[in-house]
Amino acid sequence: MLQNEVNSKTISYKRKITPFVLDNMVVDYCMQRLDQTSHVEIEKRIVSDLNLKKKCAEIESALEFCDSLGKLRITQQSVGELSEDLGLQKIIAYYKKIRPQLILAVSLVGSFILSLLIYKLIKMFLLNE
């Protein structure tokens, strides 16, 4: 799911290559997304310009870093623990949802028991007298 056809589309630069456009072009070159003409054009510049070559190497290194992060895998055991966590959260959420009814029910039962107790006490006093 979700991860497919990444960067399958190539990009062509037809505008005048300003420094701003060149920056984006280098990124696209490193991501191997340029069309044939733009690829050749930028490659020529990279070969002749040391700064551009250095920039290109840095971008490639940053892309590699992103790749490595993307390859991190969560262990199956952790996914299991997470599943338990989520189960617990569901139970908590359910209790949060029914809390008002629960409080009402407990109050009703409590007041019933209390009134019963008071009734018994009054009856006991009256009988004793």
Added chain:
Amino acid sequence: MNAEAEFFSRFFALSLIEESFVVEAIANYFKKTDRLLYDSKDKDIDSFHLKRALKCYQQQRKQLNFNKKINWEFHFLKWENMNIDINQWLQFRREAREDDFLAVLIGLVMKINERSILKVLGITEGTLRQRYSNGLNKLIEISHASK
């Protein structure tokens, strides 16, 4: 729990950073997703999932403050191959513009297909490439500073 759960756990862990927010976001994500997907008129499943994940992310994002000390310790997330400098990513999370950060995360790290990204974020290809470029330059800057 399936591959999708693992995929979005990574997405929330890398974007929200703090465990409590990550768990909350994952719980929200899975709470109604099946029913919403069933009700949804959107036939594009990938865009639906991405949109939903971003919504859950935004809900938690509002409460986060990345300027305080970040503790990237998860009791439930143990990476299988943790041989990269995660501090660089934490610094990037803290310092990059939100738009650039999200573009790098969903496009370059999670490698979600570009068609869905453009549709969900409602931006043009040029804007997305500009955000990639900004994000990568920020990563380079951070990498230079850490050397």
